[in-house]
Amino acid sequence: MSVLDLARADIRALAPYSSARMEARGGSVALNANESPWPPPGDAGATLHRYPDPQPAALVQRLAQIYGVRAERVLVGRGSDEAIDLLVRAFCRAGVDAVAISPPTFGMYAVCAKVQGAAVLEIPLRADFTLDADALLARLTPAVKIVFVCSPNNPTGALVPLATIERLAEALRGRALLIVDEAYIEFADAPSAATLLDRYEHLGVLRTLSKAWALAGARIGSLLAAPEVIALLRRIMPPYPLPTPCVDAALTVLQDGGAALVRERIATVRGERTRLAAALPSLPGVRAVLPSQANFLAVRFTDAAAVYADLLRAGIVVRDIRRYPGLADALRISIGTPEQNDALLAALAARREAA
Structure with missing residues (x-):
């Protein structure tokens, strides 16, 4: 099978659409695709x-x-x-x-x-x-x-x-x-x-x-x-x-240079993920942090709606995932830069002082 x-x-059985670019290649004068013969202003590559x-x-x-x-x-x-x-x-x-x-x-x-x-x-x-x-x-x-x-x-x-x-x-x-x-x-x-x-x-x-x-x-x-x-x-x-x-x-x-930088950033994200997963449970209102192998953490709160609103007032946007089954008390937090993650932790810690 x-x-x-x-x-x-x-x-x-469908006969696919055959585009001009697929049908013919090569040649120095392209008159097969009803394109403009002139590049737009600012197109340095003329493509x-x-x-x-x-x-x-x-x-x-x-x-x-x-x-x-x-x-x-x-x-x-x-x-x-x-x-x-x-x-x-x-x-x-x-x-x-x-x-x-x-x-x-x-x-x-x-x-x-x-x-x-x-x-x-x-x-x-x-x-x-x-x-x-x-x-x-x-x-x-x-x-x-x-x-x-x-x-x-x-x-x-x-x-x-x-x-x-x-x-x-x-x-x-x-x-x-x-x-x-x-x-x-x-x-x-x-x-x-x-x-x-x-x-x-x-x-x-x-x-x-x-x-x-x-x-x-x-x-x-x-x-x-x-x-x-x-x-x-x-x-x-x-x-x-x-x-x-x-x-x-x-x-x-x-390119190879870009790939090397990506590997460095992935390592940073993994390290920050570990740091946040360890720090979040001690903060007010945090019930649990779900294990994650991604660049985010799903976090359970005693009052996820209030936490979302408080973070937003602090200028921090996280993802409200309470609509998902089994996650009615959860927010999804992307792993940011170390400085952004510090701001997140500080905003959550400030909720204790406000209380």
């Missing part, structure tokens, strides 16, 4: 009047090198959100198929499914917010075409062990795609699920440059998957997903 047998038949490559070769090759996969396994798009949407549209028929998620988790899995008209099967995390693989596999139905696993999980921060991911991959062979979202994996002390790609053609891994690589504004994410899956998604992907300035910014950051 091919992994494409899980995809929608109409998508497999912005031309459509960008749909999958820029230099960026794809560099990401493949960083992620340890072959280039044909890489699809780049506008953040990993775009890959989530493409996967659901390609593999889930409206009103027929479903995705499986383990809440509390990243909300875009369910949003993309609902926009597509696919059902959402929820298999909650355990009480300690670890993935319950037994419950997940026991509750899966034939309608489920994609299982999303977020590791480290957002918003709780727990890592899913690679052995658990491999167990799921074995069990889902021929049944459903397993998509592991590793938006925060750089902050974890663990190998990527991409190390399993050669053994499981129905496995996909989501990566992003928005977090550790500090390129949230450039909106560049990747799906690492079987070449057949990458080719299928390109059929339904918009023809020019990545703006040229975003690609240029990514290539600059992804």
Whole structure:
């Protein structure tokens, strides 16, 4: 059985849009894309009047090198959100198929499914917010075409062990795609699920440059998957997903010097995460700090609403995650610079004095 047998038949048969940039390359006079023949004012590189490559070769090759996969396994798009949407549209028929998620988790899995008209099967995390693989596999139905696993999980921060991911991959062979979202994996002390790609053609891994690589504004994410899956998604992907300035910014950051700086910053984030996790429990109103392998901490408070408001008055914005199941008393706090983290701790300590 091919992994494409899980995809929608109409998508497999779809003739993709063929853009001018895909149809012809080379030549010194480009008159095939209805572009302006003149660059805009201020365009020093004289490239912005031309459509960008749909999958820029230099960026794809560099990401493949960083992620340890072959280039044909890489699809780049506008953040990993775009890959989530493409996967659901390609593999889930409206009103027929479903995705499986383990809440509390990243909300875009369910949003993309609902926009597509696919059902959402929820298999909650355990009480300690670890993935319950037994419950997940026991509750899966034939309608489920994609299982999303977020590791480290957002918003709780727990890592899913690679052995658990491999167990799921074995069990889902021929049944459903397993998509592991590793938006925060750089902050974890663990190998990527991409190390399993050669053994499981129905496995996909989501990566992003928005977090550790500090390129949230450039909106560049990747799906690492079987070449057949990458080719299928390109059929339904918009023809020019990545703006040229975003690609240029990514290539600059992804150079060896930029990569070395990113490693230093990741080490700082890990150290600050440890420091905050140790300091927060002694502060007023803090009930618990959830273990995290990401660049944030989910923190339980006796009065999360009051803490949120007090921090906001102090000029500090954190994430209110009380709407998530099991987290009605929690806020998510991103790890900032040491100075920003000092300001957070000081603001929380000041609540004791105010009381």
